[in-house]
Amino acid sequence: AELPKAGLVEAGTLTYGVAATFAPFEFQRDGKLTGFDIDFIDAIARKLSAKTAPMNMEFKGLIPALQGGRLDIINSAMYMNPQRAEQVDFVPYMKIGNVVVVQAGNPAKITGRDESLCGKTVAVTLGGIQESQARADDKACRDKKLSPVQVKTYPTAQDSWLTLRQGRADAIFDSTPGAAKVLEEVPNTFQVVGSEFEANTSIGIATRKGDAALQAALKAAIAEVVADGTYATLLTKWKLPASVTLF
Amino acid sequence: MSFQLVLDYLVSPAFFHGALITLLLTVTALVFGIVAGLVIALLQEARFAPLRGLALVYVWLFRGTPVLFQIIFIYNVLPGFGIRLSAFLSAVIALSLNEGAYMAEILRSGLRAVTRGQRTAALALGLTRGGVMRHIVLPQAMRIVLPPIGNQMIGMLKTSALVSVVAVEELLLVANQTASANFRYFEALSAAGIYYLALSTIFMAGQAWLERTLDPKRSRARKQRRTGLKALIPTVDIR
């Protein structure tokens, strides 16, 4: 595959935006960017004979920067949905589900993403798809004339998890890999209840609307990365289950 | 960018509610902040050294650490000591305590701008320390501290956005939530921006009005109108 000649922030380089507060996809360790997405884009860039230039910023800065021509792509585990697809084009590369996590011992007696949530407080993180899911549950509870779900949106994943830990929220919705990472890093504090849901929500790399050349290049490069087994290796490296693969 | 969408956001209940929360946070934090600031500013002039030390530590601690931490601390750490406050109350307390530290500095500079001669003259008339403060020092300091207080007020409008860290649904969080659903960042931020600008404009107008009112020369015209009015009343009074 080949990188487009024109229209890039810097020729020969993939300038990508990332909000590195979402382990295991993108986060920082010892001051260095790391995570699945970082390894993945580096693999793609090798196929394109391009360099990478990460721009690490807050989630809310990503879209304006892409639209303002500061970035070529956003590589930050962005969830795809139809409304978002009106603003940017996505190149999907993974599908991941979500889980309900509660405090260890399940003090609020939540059994999963079901009516046991009604009347409870659910924490979600700004920018994730989980907020719309939680709001849908709230509506479902109301429709059944049950107590509503209190949806609390926090700016970063850490804020949401902290809230659950302090008992300010009864449950949290997070991606399955994200939750797994937290449970590994902070043992004996949380537990997953119920089963994974909406397991086929895709995440993708975002490009500017109509940037067909770059879309094509990315798709081709991803196919190569999948074909040579790098994709599978990375999944293993970051402890992601095989079920997430789109390929 | 779609202007229709901006307009839709502007009139949406979510944005309106967010703006209300922002306004409420700002005004309460401001009121309590001024009270706290006045106490601290007066403590800084106390003759008892430990009191001065206390005031200094307060200003140091609350100006020195980010409000963000203060909010997180009150909301998430205090419950460990058995003090469990709602998100909104935590936010208001954190913002007020923080604002108090900044107000203290502003008021201190205002009090200093009143010359010693003016205090002395009031003391010579037999006023108490409190009376001198209330009738001479504060009225004269007021005109000088108004512009920086306006700054704080308008700054607090923006600072209050930090309380989103404890999920209080203020204006900016609403905008971010809206935008993260469909990536219409510019529209959502513009709508929020218009609300912020409108609230700031109200505050600035209030500041300008107060400044004019506190200007003795200008307030005379008003006073004379009032006196003029009074002069009319006796003609009605037929005792």
Place this chain on the structure above:
Amino acid sequence: MSFQLVLDYLVSPAFFHGALITLLLTVTALVFGIVAGLVIALLQEARFAPLRGLALVYVWLFRGTPVLFQIIFIYNVLPGFGIRLSAFLSAVIALSLNEGAYMAEILRSGLRAVTRGQRTAALALGLTRGGVMRHIVLPQAMRIVLPPIGNQMIGMLKTSALVSVVAVEELLLVANQTASANFRYFEALSAAGIYYLALSTIFMAGQAWLERTLDPKRSRARKQRRTGLKALIPTVDIR
């Protein structure tokens, strides 16, 4: 909470670098902000009404809209008009312009605190408008505006965290990202908080020192030492 981890963070290059960026942003924004503020404050006293209008619009616009928007605008929207600035430069410009609006108000209040008689006396001596400003008004206003300027300075330390939205790796972004790796949120925030507190403490000490220096009475002791020194020199001079 692990104190060892806080300590590790404190000495880590990432945190140190973040603190440096924060300091750099704050100081540059402050310097340019004061310059901009002085210009605007003087324009507000101009006799030519359109200039006053301009100053008012500036203050209204830059105080009225959140810095966050100003940063995003300069970084992401201006390139559409052919003005393409680096993230850091965009951040500095946005913060400076914003700071300028707040400084203008503070300086305006300070200028107002200098009595008209002092200006008149300087004019009577044949000083030009600029000379009156430089030698009489500004030195007298300085002591009054110092505490609110200290507020702005320390506030800017925190406000500068907003530039993380354009990928400038300042202190708070570093802290958030560090916490994202291992969810040791309190440790990361505490480390950042200690840096903020240290920087604020330096600023506050600087403010206190300046206040003492600008107090004529206290600076006299210094002057007399200087004169004392001068008095010694002639004894060495043997002409």
Place this chain on the structure above:
Amino acid sequence: MTRDKPLIEAVGVEKRFGGYTALKGCSMAVAPGETVVLIGPSGSGKSTFLRCINLLEPPDSGSILFKGKEVGRDFASAVRLRREIGMVFQNFELFQHLDAAENIMLAPMKVLGLSRHDAHDIALGLLAKVRIRDKADSYPDELSGGQQQRVAIARALAMKPAVMLYDEPTSALDPEMIREVLDVMADLSAEGMTSVVVTHEMGFAKRAADRIVFMEAGEIVETRASADFFGGAVGARARQFLDQILH
């Protein structure tokens, strides 16, 4: 010179400013109804002495006695003392944010608790007495020097104090006004007012004084009945001073 028990008395008052000694142990007793005039070269400590008498400057040593009782060093005692003593400052010190009438009304309202209406009547009466009834609504910076001085006199008199301290009360006044102020003071004296007056106006001193106190370099050099002092029964230093008077 009266021999009544003194109403107010300063005993051995010393005052230092840093290394400079402004008062070197000054004692003076003023009987009820008496008018004492303080004269002396510029910088001799007259203003400082007046300010020590009502404790606006706390003396470094020595004491103040009112009606024979020593006044305590606490703030409350000082406030009580000052309610009995009116003072006209050398530089007037009118309240800049209040107009002429309000300057006069402040203390009667806030200290004596009079109604606004009553205080206003008093203010207008006093302004009429000093012939600036028409300047009641003017702010201090809109008044001429002499007008400000007259407001300052009215402000002090409004409290109907037992003792008045005047610091050069006629310095900004023309000969006509000086005579009127003299008349006012004579009336007050007749009503039993006790006064201490600092003045450089020897004609004024001669008419107003029961007794003359001559100060120099922080010390009281001479104390004489007015007639004796101007009659020439004085020491060499005071004589030299008097000789300089221009006619």
Place this chain on the structure above:
Amino acid sequence: MTRDKPLIEAVGVEKRFGGYTALKGCSMAVAPGETVVLIGPSGSGKSTFLRCINLLEPPDSGSILFKGKEVGRDFASAVRLRREIGMVFQNFELFQHLDAAENIMLAPMKVLGLSRHDAHDIALGLLAKVRIRDKADSYPDELSGGQQQRVAIARALAMKPAVMLYDEPTSALDPEMIREVLDVMADLSAEGMTSVVVTHEMGFAKRAADRIVFMEAGEIVETRASADFFGGAVGARARQFLDQILH
């Protein structure tokens, strides 16, 4: 009365403050080396007239002529005029943030461009002349009234102006100091200094004046050579005024 071409001249100067007319068309011409003394009741407009002469208050109508040329209404012309004219304010208006010496040094350094060293010499010389050489390091609020007034005189003289405007320059001074100031002014007169002096001190006026101008209610009522004025060759109003003088 000299018949030289006037050095400075006010023609038909009117000044209103809001609805109040403070000056109702005042004209006065002062010849080089002449000393004119302005007297009149408090509030008659003397200070306002002085301030109009050096354009600190812009007259509402009328004009100021310097060396026969009308002074323009622009700011630059006013600055040029003021460099030729010194002024001593009724309330001194010393710069509060500067000590006595620095108050005097400011204009020589910043307007005339003298070195700090030269300006310091001038300041100390003038302070010695007004007998407060030892107060050079004191700030205004550490000086007695008379000391402040002497610094104000020295500050104006330091610019070696062609014309001096004195607004009650001896109001805070004792008889000895008044005589010394009179001596200083006589010396300056002998060296050709032109002066306009406002004073309530008739003894002082009699000695200092070549000519007396009597003002009342914003109008110049009488202009007489000093000898004539005090000799009694005056109208009824001025006579009445003079009769009030206390000896």
